[in-house]
Amino acid sequence: MLERLELEAFLTLAEILHFGRTAEHLHVTTGRVSQTIKKLERRIGADLFERTNRSVRLTPLGLRLYEDLRPAYDQIRSAVERAIADVRQAPGTLRVGFVGAAAGQIVHQAADLFSRHEPDCRVRARETQVAEALQRLRAGDVDILVTSLPLAAPDIVVGPVVISEPRMLAVPSDHPLAGKPSADMEDLADIPLLRLAGALPGDWPSDRWPERTPGGRAIRGGPYFETFQEALQLVGTGSGGMIVGAQVTRFYNRPDITCLPFSDAPPIDWAPVWLKSSTSLLIPAFARAAQEVANRVYLGGR
CATH class of the missing domain: 1.10.10.10 (Winged helix-like DNA-binding domain superfamily/Winged helix DNA-binding domain)
Known part of the structure; x- marks a missing residue:
């Protein structure tokens, strides 16, 4: 053995x-x-x-x-x-995890809507750090998680997109790239990209830290991070850059970081995800509530 x-x-x-x-x-x-x-x-x-x-x-x-x-x-x-x-699942309780402020808004508004349809079920919303989010889902700490895509993990179900935001490049405000009106994918060769510690293949979006630009130029790997605040601190102190969503400019604005919109990259999508092994009907019901909220708030009825 x-x-x-x-x-x-x-x-x-x-x-x-x-x-x-x-x-x-x-x-x-x-x-x-x-x-x-x-x-x-x-x-x-x-x-x-x-x-x-x-x-x-x-x-x-x-x-x-x-x-x-x-x-x-x-x-x-x-x-x-x-x-x-x-063992952990209390009757009538749905534990919903979220990564980041925008996902948190969706989760809390969806919880209100969900509770009107399922008055006997209590929703417990929990913020999770980016490095541990899927671990907590797999460990049963949360039943459903709102996080960024794409995910290719074979044990995960991906629900409907609830946030679609412009993709941006976060760089130190004193970096030469910060003076540009926008970024393109070739700019990634000019600054090391931060990487998520402990990420398994397929578990976290590889488009957030590609190895080469579309033109074939090598992209240097920057320091590893475990929390988003840690990542922002690394960017602000000049340790590297990071591909982020536009919500950073709304919820995490910092004077030492400049965010450039990409001119040639697709948006970053967010969605509720859950384990394929989950059997509770409350999970897809919450995903539908999140989609309904998102259609009003983020996606404009898309």
């Missing part, structure tokens, strides 16, 4: 293919991840990863082990999460 850390370290490294980011996601040291993988390889009797100074790749054996283990691990995790959710 595999120990829990062996299983999680192997699966996470197989998806991220980076020892440092795997350690960040698991909240352990890089050395601990390396030792755990070596221990697992000794038990199996062969290498599971090919390592060089520049890259980490699965061996054919490692790929086959990943393909065998991943579905079983997901099934076990989902079963545990459902059991936890059943």
Whole structure:
């Protein structure tokens, strides 16, 4: 039998293919991840990863082990999460998470509308930090979450878009880009982009930290952040830039940050999301209430 850390370290490294980011996601040291993988390889009797100074790749054996283990691990995790959710879920209570101020407005207004249709159900709205939002959804801390798209996680249902806002580039106010009237995607090569700590592939929008511009220029990676306020502080102090939605200029305006609208990028969409394993009819009902509120407030009947 595999120990829990062996299983999680192997699966996470197989998806991220980076020892440092795997350690960040698991909240352990890089050395601990390396030792755990070596221990697992000794038990199996062969290498599971090919390592060089520049890259980490699965061996054919490692790929086959990943393909065998991943579905079983997901099934076990989902079963545990459902059991936890059943224990925590109080009758008549819907726990709604949101990321950011604009999503919070939608959630609170939707809660009022939802309560008129479901008077016996109490809505508990909870703000979640960007780095932990999906973790809290999967752990059963919230039943439904309003967050930004796109999401490609196979265990997540994406509801209707409730916010569609212009995409902007946040840069330090003393950066040369701050003097431009707008930004384009090629400008991303001129400033390192902040990255979300612990993000798994598919869990958070990769369009927020692309590796190259449309013209093929490399985009430097900036510091990692866990909370949005931490990210704003990093931008304001000159550590890098960040792709944001236009709500930043309304709710998070700072004199040390300039936000430039993109001239060649699509808007950022937000939507309620929930677990595919969820069976409560209250969850899609709340999503419909959020969409109704959004049609009046943000989307103009779209």
